[in-house]
Amino acid sequence: MGSFISMKTHLETKALFAGYNPADNHGAVKPPIHPASTFVFPSAAIGAAHMETAYGVEGAETPPEGGFIYSRLGNPTLNVAETRLAAWDESEAAAVFSSGMSAISTTLFAWTGSERALWYVGPLYGGTQHIVDDILPSMGVSVRKLESLDELALMGEEDGLPGMIFLETPANPTLQVHNIKTATDWAKARTSDDHRILVAVDNTFLGPILQRPLELGADLNVYSATKYIGGHSDLVAGAVSGEREAMAKVFEYRTFLGGMADPHTSWMLARSMETLAIRVERQSRSARQVLDHLQKTPGTPIKEINKIFSAWAEDLAGSGDYKSAGIAQAQQVNGGGMFAMELPGGRQAAFAFLDALQHFKLAVSLGSTESLAEHPASMTHAGVPSEEKLRHGITEGLVRLSIGLEHPKDLIADIDNALKASWDVSKAHEARLEQV
Numbered sequence: 001m002g003s004f005i006s007m008k009t010h011l012e013t014k015a016l017f018a019g020y021n022p023a024d025n026h027g028a029v030k031p032p033i034h035p036a037s038t039f040v041f042p043s044a045a046i047g048a049a050h051m052e053t054a055y056g057v058e059g060a061e062t063p064p065e066g067g068f069i070y071s072r073l074g075n076p077t078l079n080v081a082e083t084r085l086a087a088w089d090e091s092e093a094a095a096v097f098s099s100g101m102s103a104i105s106t107t108l109f110a111w112t113g114s115e116r117a118l119w120y121v122g123p124l125y126g127g128t129q130h131i132v133d134d135i136l137p138s139m140g141v142s143v144r145k146l147e148s149l150d151e152l153a154l155m156g157e158e159d160g161l162p163g164m165i166f167l168e169t170p171a172n173p174t175l176q177v178h179n180i181k182t183a184t185d186w187a188k189a190r191t192s193d194d195h196r197i198l199v200a201v202d203n204t205f206l207g208p209i210l211q212r213p214l215e216l217g218a219d220l221n222v223y224s225a226t227k228y229i230g231g232h233s234d235l236v237a238g239a240v241s242g243e244r245e246a247m248a249k250v251f252e253y254r255t256f257l258g259g260m261a262d263p264h265t266s267w268m269l270a271r272s273m274e275t276l277a278i279r280v281e282r283q284s285r286s287a288r289q290v291l292d293h294l295q296k297t298p299g300t301p302i303k304e305i306n307k308i309f310s311a312w313a314e315d316l317a318g319s320g321d322y323k324s325a326g327i328a329q330a331q332q333v334n335g336g337g338m339f340a341m342e343l344p345g346g347r348q349a350a351f352a353f354l355d356a357l358q359h360f361k362l363a364v365s366l367g368s369t370e371s372l373a374e375h376p377a378s379m380t381h382a383g384v385p386s387e388e389k390l391r392h393g394i395t396e397g398l399v400r401l402s403i404g405l406e407h408p409k410d411l412i413a414d415i416d417n418a419l420k421a422s423w424d425v426s427k428a429h430e431a432r433l434e435q436v
């Protein structure tokens with residue numbers, strides 16, 4: 001090939017095929033899958049160097065770089081997925097897991113403990129909430145819930161310092177946004193050599209293309225890679241990406257908890273990441289078109305909808321929430337492909353809407369090529385206590401939508417048709433109430 005005039009390469013070009021060099025595999029343009037559970041050592045001395053280093057044995061010889069031992073500790077196909085995610089996140093290291101919950105639990109177990117409290121801001125994904133409410137306290141971790149990150153500014157000496165601040169933004173299912181920088185600035189100002197305060201952000205709802213917590217000072221990004229990163233509803237995986245030292249402990253805990261992704265899932269994820277940018281660009285563009293159709297002006301929904309929950313700055317500003325609009329504007333490329341809407345008429349109207357949909361699939365999960373719809377109060381958030389649900393706006397009339405790759409006009413027609421069904425139910429409900 002001719003010489004290439006060096007210029008600044010864009011992220012898409014750098015990250016698209018990161019982690020794999022065809023020259024390493026007979027020129028094969030795509031990576032192979034390595035299902036091997038174990039790897040042959042070239043000599044006993046090198047085997048010992050690998051194992052003793054992995055176990056932190058004092059005086060261990062340094063093993064040659066790039067060797068593998070056993071697939072729970074590392075595998076070439078897992079490596080491709082991890083290198084590719086680190087490239088998209090522009091992070092120092094990434095670890096890929098068998099599920100989002102495995103990524104989150106491993107991160108929390110690695111960086112919290114009896115001397116390292118967890119502070120978090122809600123709402124959180126139900127699985128994370130369970131770990132935080134039930135599992136961490138049973139392990140002696142002190143857990144504190146913040147209603148908002150603004151509470152950090154009010155903390156005094158008597159409150160102590162956390163080991164980790166955990167947040168999810170935009171949050172599931174009502175798309176509440178939190179200011180990542182409020183947490184990272186606060187943590188950085190109080191971190192010392194003896195006590196590092198980490199900020200971990202669950203970036204599942206926007207993913208590496210639309211929101212970049214590490215650039216805002218977060219130490220760790222966590223993901224359910226089942227969602228946008230995998231993007232096809234055909235795998236379950238998780239990931240953590242971030243600063244090298246913070247990641248070293250995550251890798252250590254993953255080795256012993258055993259939550260790494262298998263080679264087949266890793267290969268699927270690496271392939272999915274090749275289309276990540278174009279998928280989320282199209283999904284968020286379509287979501288914007290649908291949102292514009294469902295609102296007279298941003299923030300003011302059509303009569304068939306009580307309220308729209310969106311992480312788009314214009315919708316937040318239109319509904320008068322200028323603070324969240326400012327946060328969304330500052331830290332997100334756009335509001336992404338997810339939104340929720342509250343329908344008048346409660347559960348019956350919500351169910352009528354969901355049952356009338358033709359193109360949207362009635363299923364939990366999100367971020368896939370197909371559009372998905374669900375009822376948070378009885379499905380994803382069924383286990384959340386009623387008062388908590390109401391406090392976070394998870395009412396019986398709420399439906400959550402994930403916009404896929406179908407033509408946006410078809411999705412709009414589908415929603416319009418389903419809204420007619422829910423409107424009939426809510427009108428009938430209203431008429432019954434008037435008779436009482």
Ligand SMILES: Cc1ncc(COP(=O)(O)O)c(C=O)c1O
Nearest residue numbers: 099100101125172204224226237
């Ligand atoms: C925001 C968020 N975090 C974490 C998870 C858990 O991920 P997984 O289902 O891949 O374990 C989910 C799952 O829906 C989620 O929505």
